[in-house]
Amino acid sequence: xxxxxxxxxxEILRFWKVAFQTIGAPVVTSMLxxxxxxxxxxxxxxxxxxxxxxxxxxxxxxMMSILQNAFANSSSSLTQxxxxxxxxxxxxxxxxxxxxxxxxxxxxxxxxxxxxxGVLLATLWFAVPPFAEPLWIVIFAVLGGTILATLGVIxxxxxxxxxxxxxxxxxxxxxxxxxxxxFYSIHSLPPFWQQVSNWNPVFYMIDGFRYxxxxxxxxxxxxxxGVVGLCCALLAAxxxxxxxxxxxxxx
Amino acid sequence: MxxxxxxxxVVKRFGAVSALAGVDLDVAQGEFFGLLGPNGAGKTTLISxxxxxxxxxxxxxxxMGCDVVADYRNARRxxxxxxQELVFDPxxxxxxxxxxxxxxxxxxxxxxxxxxxxxxxxxxxLTSKADANMRTLSGGMKRRVLVAQALVHxxxxxxxxxxxxGVDVELRQTLWQFxxxxxxxxxxxxxxxxxxxxxxxxxxxxxxxxxGRVVALDSTANLLRRFSTHAVxxxxxxxxxxxxxxxxxxxxxxxxxxxxxxHFTEIKPLLAELxxxxxxxxxxxxxxxxxxxxxxxxxxxxxxxxx
Numbered sequence: 001x002x003x004x005x006x007x008x009x010x011e012i013l014r015f016w017k018v019a020f021q022t023i024g025a026p027v028v029t030s031m032l033x034x035x036x037x038x039x040x041x042x043x044x045x046x047x048x049x050x051x052x053x054x055x056x057x058x059x060x061x062x063m064m065s066i067l068q069n070a071f072a073n074s075s076s077s078l079t080q081x082x083x084x085x086x087x088x089x090x091x092x093x094x095x096x097x098x099x100x101x102x103x104x105x106x107x108x109x110x111x112x113x114x115x116x117x118g119v120l121l122a123t124l125w126f127a128v129p130p131f132a133e134p135l136w137i138v139i140f141a142v143l144g145g146t147i148l149a150t151l152g153v154i155x156x157x158x159x160x161x162x163x164x165x166x167x168x169x170x171x172x173x174x175x176x177x178x179x180x181x182x183f184y185s186i187h188s189l190p191p192f193w194q195q196v197s198n199w200n201p202v203f204y205m206i207d208g209f210r211y212x213x214x215x216x217x218x219x220x221x222x223x224x225x226g227v228v229g230l231c232c233a234l235l236a237a238x239x240x241x242x243x244x245x246x247x248x249x250x251x
Numbered sequence: 252m253x254x255x256x257x258x259x260x261v262v263k264r265f266g267a268v269s270a271l272a273g274v275d276l277d278v279a280q281g282e283f284f285g286l287l288g289p290n291g292a293g294k295t296t297l298i299s300x301x302x303x304x305x306x307x308x309x310x311x312x313x314x315m316g317c318d319v320v321a322d323y324r325n326a327r328r329x330x331x332x333x334x335q336e337l338v339f340d341p342x343x344x345x346x347x348x349x350x351x352x353x354x355x356x357x358x359x360x361x362x363x364x365x366x367x368x369x370x371x372x373x374x375x376x377l378t379s380k381a382d383a384n385m386r387t388l389s390g391g392m393k394r395r396v397l398v399a400q401a402l403v404h405x406x407x408x409x410x411x412x413x414x415x416x417g418v419d420v421e422l423r424q425t426l427w428q429f430x431x432x433x434x435x436x437x438x439x440x441x442x443x444x445x446x447x448x449x450x451x452x453x454x455x456x457x458x459x460x461x462x463g464r465v466v467a468l469d470s471t472a473n474l475l476r477r478f479s480t481h482a483v484x485x486x487x488x489x490x491x492x493x494x495x496x497x498x499x500x501x502x503x504x505x506x507x508x509x510x511x512x513x514h515f516t517e518i519k520p521l522l523a524e525l526x527x528x529x530x531x532x533x534x535x536x537x538x539x540x541x542x543x544x545x546x547x548x549x550x551x552x553x554x555x556x557x558x
Contacts, residue, residue, distance in 0.1 A: 002357050003354070003356070003357055006351055006354025006355050007355065009351075010354075013342070013343075013347075017342055081340075084340075085334075085336045086339060086340045088336075089400065090355065091302075091304055092302055092327060092330075092332055093352075093355035093356050094323065094325070094327040094328055094356065096324075250305065251304070251306070
């Protein structure tokens with residue numbers, strides 16, 4: 001095996017060995033969201049005219065799970081390795097910074113997708129959303145997961161301890177995902193908050209992903225693809241430059 | 252033949268602190284080399300720079316002729332480092348840890364890899380713990396795994412950064428037996444330790460670092476010859492006293508008088524002088540030169556200009 005495949009395999013094994021906690025727990029959390037919100041709002045809210053609130057909510061929850069878990073995987077793995085010092089095992093071998101980046105991001109994306117598929121399968125008991133444009137579903141799941149996995153690498157490298165990582169998670173990732181239209185269509189918001197949402201890249205990830213299910217969305221999927229693709233490229237370039245310079249890893 | 256390690260004019264600062272202030276050092280292939288110095292002297296920084304964990308401000312470092320920056324991939328393949336800190340990945344068993352480490356170095360799965368892992372485990376007395384999770388191991392056992400991890404890719408140059416700090420006698424003996432064998436088989440070994448008797452018995456050449464500079468560099472035998480002394484320590488019987496001439500040459504420490512000699516042959520006249528003065532002794536001890544003595548002298552500036 002090459003350095004890249006081993007690091008990728010090791011990262012997969014790391015979350016798979018504790019799958020109950022890394023996959024099972026987030027699936028249960030998403031189910032609780034679905035139960036509570038659909039119970040409270042099903043009778044009151046219709047979206048895009050004909051779609052039931054439960055069906056509307058499912059893609060949002062799936063995408064939110066993908067994003068949060070992709071971020072959690074790369075960030076916690078890196079921070080933990082740094083805090084315990086075991087990061088040295090990855091820094092001593094002849095692994096290039098590109099391979100390092102790809103291994104952490106792809107493994108984190110895999111965890112995000114595992115949780116996302118888990119949530120989707122579990123929610124099918126409640127409502128089956130139409131899978132109108134499956135290719136868009138895959139594209140936005142992969143791009144969104146990659147962006148958050150990359151943000152996880154940045155956070156993991158930057159944070160020296162777990163409370164710094166929690167700050168990144170609570171004050172950046174959580175607001176971005178919760179205020180992105182997971183639980184509502186932004187057309188239901190007052191104009192000011194619609195404008196604010198337009199500056200949130202996570203909104204485009206969820207909106208594009210939702211388009212894949214319903215063939216309907218708040219903005220055009222091509223516009224969402226442009227925003228999400230650009231974010232992905234910029235963040236990847238930033239992270240690769242951090243790794244090339246050895247920022248906080250090679251002092 | 253390129254040296255195993257070549258360090259040229261290496262400077263590294265951390266803010267206002269100069270961790271390495273222009274280090275020049277060559278370690279020949281096949282040497283058992285000791286890197287000594289007090290805490291904060293720059294030993295770990297130097298090793299980290301060699302391993303690519305620290306980026307130096309100026310100067311160059313090469314392992315087996317491969318520059319650690321320009322040709323980092325080959326340099327890292329040539330080098331096995333046992334870090335000072337007791338670190339481990341809590342998710343894996345000992346064998347999994349070693350297999351993963353093999354993979355990082357591009358070693359493919361197969362009988363050859365597994366046989367080498369088994370051999371390392373056997374030589375470090377780890378066979379019975381091969382399938383135990385890293386978390387369940389004692390400190391000494393974890394230290395053994397760190398050594399094993401540094402050896403998986405059969406590096407020609409092995410650097411051990413205080414590998415016996417806080418470990419029991421049994422591990423030390425097992426470890427040194429194995430490392431000596433690797434050295435006989437042609438591996439270059441670089442060792443940092445605070446146990447000077449270990450360095451004295453193992454290393455053929457020694458560099459002493461102080462405040463980021465090499466302050467002494469010579470073969471162990473030469474260092475002992477140049478900077479250490481034979482010492483005769485005597486304790487007088489109750490009521491006995493040394494003659495004024497002898498008191499002038501001795502140092503008194505808690506009732507034990509100590510005489511230093513550069514050469515063993517100078518001891519005999521002292522003993523004759525003591526006998527002739529009629530001085531009655533309660534105890535006598537003749538100390539051999541040791542590295543600790545050299546270390547203390549060098550660190551107290553008695554060896555300035557020897558680097």
